[in-house]
Each structure stands twice: as C-alpha cells, then as structure tokens.
Amino acid sequence: MQQLNVQQYLDGRPLSGKQWLVFVLGVLIILADGLDSGAIGFIAPSLLQDWGIDKPALKPVLSGSLVGMAIGALVAGPLADRFGRKWVVIASTVLFGLFTVISGFATNTTELAIYRFITGLGLGAAMPNIATLVAEYMPAHRRATMVNLMFCAFPLGITLGGLLAAKIIPAAGWEHMLMYCGVFPLVLAAVLLFALPESIQFLLTRGRQASAQKIVSSIDSSIDFSKTELVLPELKGNNNAGVALIISKPYFLSTAMLWLCCFMSLLVFYLLTSWMPVLLKQAGFTTEQYSLIAAIFPFGGVFGTAVIGWAMDKFQANKALMVVYFISAILMVITGWFASDIILFGVIIFLAGAGLVGAQSSLPALTALFYPVQGRAAGVSWMHGIGRMGAIFGAFFEAQIFAWNLSLSQVFMFLGVPVLISALALWVKSRDTSVVNQEPVVSNELQKN
Template sequence: MELVQRLETLPVGRFHYKLLLVTGLGWMFDAMDTGIIAFILPVLAQEWNLTTAQMGLIGSMGLLGMAVGAVLAGTAADKFGRKTVFAVTLLIYSVATGLCGLAWNYQSLLVFRFLVGFGLGGELPVAATLMAEYSPPARRGRFVVLLESFWGLGWLAAALISYLIIPYYGWQMAFFIGAVPALYVFFIRLAVPESVRYLLDKGQAREAEAIIAKLEQEAGVTEVNRPVYSLNSSAAASFSFNELWAPRFMKRTIVLWLVWFGIVYSYYGIFTWLPSLMVKQGYTILKTFEYVLIITLAQLPGYFSAAYFVDRIGRKATLAFYLALSAVSAYFFGQGGDPAIVLLWGSLMSFFNLGAWGVIYTYTPELYPTRIRALGSGWAAAVGRFGGILAPTVVGYMISGSDGFIKVFSMFTGVLLAIAAIVWLLGEETKGRTLDEISS
C-alpha cells in the first residue's frame, strides 16, 4: 500500500478535527476582517463624507488584493508548501488590518485594504487545499464545508464587534481588534503539518512517511503495509499554469472560473453593501447592525446543512440547489417590506448563499491533481475576486434612485440563477472519489 493510500485509509480521529479547528480559526479571522469593513463603511461614509462610488471602491480595493494574493499564494503553495504560505498570508492580513485603524485619509485606507485583501486572498484557497488533502475521501466534502462554516463564525464575530464596539469606541478600535490574529501564526507553525501529498510531489518521501507514521501511531493503527518503492526514488513534480487548460482540465477550469466569478460577485455585492443598503432604506445604524447580526446567524445552519448533503447527494446537486434558492431569496429580499419580511428573506439568502460557499470550496481543489491543486484553486478564487472587485462598484452606481434597491437584488437574482444552471448542466460530480481518481 502506497503512502497516499495509507493516508486516505486513516480512521477519522483527533488529528483531523484538530486540523479542522486550526485552519478553521484562520478562516474565521479572515471572515471577521471582511465583515468588519462592511459595518465600518456606513460610519465612514458619514464621517468622511464619502460618495457611494468611493464606498464601493474601498470594498473593491480589498478584493483586488484578494485576486492578486490568491494567484501568487496558490503558486507559492505549490512551490514552497501549504503550511508556510498559510502562516505568512495570515500574518500579512493581520498586520495590514491593524494599519487600517491608523488610516489618516481615504487614499491611505485604500492602500491598507489592498494589503489586507492580499493576505486574505492568499490564505483561503491554501487552507482549503490543505484540509482537502488530509481528509478521507468519504468525509472530504463534510470536512471542507465545515472548514468554510468558520466563515460564518467570523462574520458573526464581526457583527458582534461592530454592534458592541463601533457605536461606543469608534471604527478604529474594530480594526485594531482585527489585527489580533497575527499572534495565531505562531500556533499554526507548531500545530499544522505540511501536506503529505505536497511532500511526495516534491520528492520528499521520507518526510511524508514520517508524518504518516506519526498519524498512524496517534490513531492506534499498528499494522500497515510499508511503501513498495524506495523512499529516495520520488522525483519532484513540475507544474504550470498551462496545465489548467490541458484537454482533461479545460472544461473544469471554465466551469470553476464562471461559478467562482458569479458567486463572489453576488456575495460581495450583497454582503459588503448590506449594512449601507439598509441604512439607505431608513434604518438607524444601530438597528441595521442588529438586523444584519440576525441575518448573519443564518449562515451557520446554512453551512451545517450543506455539510450534511454534500457527501450524500453530491457536490453538483447541493451547489446548484443552494445557488438557485439563494437567487429566489435575493429576489424577495429586494422587494423590501416590513422588518419581519426583510429578516426572513435576508436570513434565507444568507443561509443558502453561504451553504453554497461551503460546497464550492469543497469542489474546487478536488478537480485538480496535487501538483497544480493549490495553483488551480488559487486561480479560480482569483477570477472570482475580479467579480468581487466589480460588484461593490456596480452596486454603488445602481443604488441611486427610488427603485435602486429592487434593481440591485434583481440583478443578483439573475447572476445566481445563471451560475446554478452552469453547475447543473456542466459540472462534474466528485462525491466519494479519491483525489487521485478524480484527477486521473
């Protein structure tokens, strides 16, 4: 039995849940920062007299950084290792978030938001790749969706910080709290092993065998077949961007890029602007923060439900179903109404949209082999970030006028329905298959 087979047949145990917690906390801190800027924007708009276009550019600048970070970090993770890049990108965004609290004008904040985005964009696909490469095939979907569920915890933390801190201590304090994750890097360096698949692809079979032997010992596995090849015989695998467009990967790449673009466009267009949009509808800032906090809570059951379905009915059906229902919810949310109706459709929109996010992060790294897995995931995320760059600016221009709210959410309804159709018609199912089977 080869090393990869030994890894995949390990019983689910303490190590897998520890890895989920360690990578998940990094994911949570990412989401906390992303959420904080959404709550800070309406306050900044009043304090700095910002136009809606300027507010949109602040959101877009962070997403531009995420696009650049996703590409560079994905490439670096396939070259230097998942663990190192995960820690470095987490450190970059934490420090840059603290600098945002020191921003003295609009232009300086744009620069710092780009740096924050760079770290955020680099960390997310690398963490998902690391979790996917250590998860057993039968539980891989559940583990990666649960990893993504930490995003909901981060947004919830952002909502709580904004509700409890910003009205009383100012927006700067919210950014300073967002810098705390820098301390977490040191824990990551000790707690997270390098990816076994990455080590094997780089010809470091002895290091990979040592990690697996330790995991087997911790899991109580005493009888295993040792690898049938020499530990010195592995050769480092090469990787190239062009391979994403090889005949066997071209369709997968196109589908992933389209879906990532649409899901990021809709998510950041909706949720980056949500507090500001509700303020424009006449709600006070404090009441807006309260409503968005309730809507954010709906993200968590959305993730958990997607984690339940993704290994049962499959990635393709779960993703298409959640995207379509997110579209329906966005349409009715855009029609407005009394607070109870707004909260109902807003919560459903949050439930299904974030459930879909959990599935796309499961699905993406499964479609590429180890040598280009982080590269492929990084590029898909980067293309998505360009959707995120565009969306806040588009919303900033569309929201003017008495029917702006309806127009914005009608647009997002169309985008979500389109990518749901792409997944359903062109997506490839990966449920229950090993990473080697899928990429062969």
C-alpha cells in the same frame, strides 16, 4: 518495499487527533480572515466622522482590499503548489495580520487604501490555501462536510468583529479596533509555525518520503511507516501541474465553469452584504428592521454551509451544489414579493442567505474535490481570485442599479439572474466528460509492528 496509497489510507480510517488539529487550525485561520475582512466596515462610520470625509472617499479603501484579495489568491495558489501549502498559509496570515495593525496608524484615505490592499493580498492568499490543506487531510466521504464546517467560521469572524467594535471603538477608537484584529492572526501565525503540518500529498509530489512518513506515523502510531513507500493516485495522460494543469485541455471547460460560477456568486454576495441596508432603507424599512434583516442574510449562510457540506458528501457534490444555486435563484426572484410582511420577508432572506452564502462557501470544497493534488492549490486559489473580480464588479455595479430606480422586488429579481448563471455553470460542468480519470495505485496490506 510495500506501497501504500495515502489517499485510500486516509479515506478508510476515522479522523485522528492530528487531522482534528489541522481542522481546528483551519477554523482559526478562517475566523481571523473573517474578523479582519469585516473590520473595515465596522470602522467606516468612525472614519467618516474623524477624517471629515464623505462616503465616496472610502471607495478606494473598500475596493483596494477586494483587489488585493483577487491578486493574492491568483498568486498564492501556484506558489503553494510549488513551495508547499503550510508556508504560504503562514506567510499570508502574517501579512494580513501585520498590515491590519499597520492600518491603525493610517492618517488619510490614501494610506489606508494602500494598507488595505496589502492586507487583501494576505486575506486572499490565506483562505483558499488553508481550504486546500484541510481538504487534503480529510477522508473523501467527509471532505466537503469538514471544509464547509471550517468556512462557517468566516461569518462568525465578522460577527465577532461587530461585538468587538461595539466595545472597542467607543472606548479607544477605530485605530485600536484594527490593532486588536491584527494581533490575533499574528499570534496564530506563531502557533501555526510549530503546529500546522505540511500537506502529505504535497510532500510526496516533491519526493520527500521521510517527511510524509513522519506525518502519517503521527496519524497512526501503531504501524511502522518507515518500511512503507507512500504513493499517490496516478494522474493518467496529463503531466502538467499548477495553473498549467487546471487550464489544460481536459480540465479547461470545467475550470472556466467554476470561475464563472464563483464570479457571479460573489458579485451578488458582496453587492447584497454591502448595500442591502441602503436598499431596505429606500424601501421604507426602519433602521432596526433593515439592520436585523441585513444581519440575517449572512447568518443564514452559517447553517447553509453546514447542511450543504453534508449533502455534497452524501450525494454527488457538483449536482448537490447545482440544485442549491437553482433554489437560491428562485428565492432571489420571489424575495421582494414578501416585503410587506416583515416576518415572512425575514424568513425568505434567511433561506436565500443559507442558499447563496452556503453555496458560495461550498465552492472551495467542490474545487478541491475536482482537481488532483498537482493542481489543487492553484485550482482553488484561481477560482477564488477570479471570483473576487466578481466582487469588485459588484461593488461598482451597485451605482448602476441605484441609477435605474428599481423597486425592491425588481432589484431581487435582477440579482436572481447571476445566481441562475452560477447554477447553469455547474450544470455545464456536470456534462463535461473530458477530465482524465485518476487511477488509484494498488497498495499491499500493511503489517503491524
């Protein structure tokens, strides 16, 4: 029986309808993730008013979701490498959709914190695993572009949440806002059950030739794949899988640098997205001004994510992302210098968001490109999980920044340091030569029916 290297085959042909379907489903999952992740921020003012509580009382609710995301990512990656990407994605989508709905029935902050923690488990598990699945269906020369385009749906989901909140909360209350946000992923999960295929690469690692051949046949029906043995690139010198692979000696240094990069990047991202309005208000900006500027920062990430994905495919992915982080660090340092000119300040904030948010959204694509299929889901998920710890640290670290009474310029200069560390981490990764190369299996030319 002749052999076909699946990755070489996908790399050498245009995208099929099946691959576009996987991409669109991935976009919808990330959109739902952004919608449900941002929902708690939109209902917070109503919670303070309805429950008669102050802002510190909401901290367990906000941090509970972040902790859940970190744990969900750490647990789900190894599960996806063992049981499959599809079922982990579906289960996590059901989990965060169901508990977003249940959150609408909370009567106090303790209940809501527990519900949001469980919601976070699903949110944290869904994002890295759908990124892994979509990456495995894309050709190598378009992988970063397509994965990054998919991640553009996350800030769009947050934006959609804002539009829904403006309509639903005044008319029906915050409870209905959560219920509407939760129903969408539940409906989507039902669609995924029938429409989302399993990873071809995962099926082959489990020896499920017939299932893999069926999916490849749906990509190209002109070839009889039942007479072809589908194979993967061989991983020379390393028999580990999952977490054991990503922390094994050849991969350890680069793995640690990806974790450090994501940790520092998310620290700054969550601190700014959560507390930028407060910082700008203290600096003398009006409500209209700081609301607009705070929205510009993540919106810049939509454009940055798309452009960076293209650059990663056109140039060396790690170096392209490293350069973006270096530029973002510079933009962070100089941002506060232009606070007196609202237009110029908004432009710099947009560019900083394009760089930092775009780079952060590009890390899953970089990680998926770096690890072989045997540890890809664990690699992407653990990078996300460790990074979420940076987000948790940033949420608590903001109190210390306010205690220092720093000026706006000093705050942005201070935040430039973690971004610079992210860039340096990718520089160290680029110098690591210990990773074992994957040798492709030579395949015979396929005969058409």
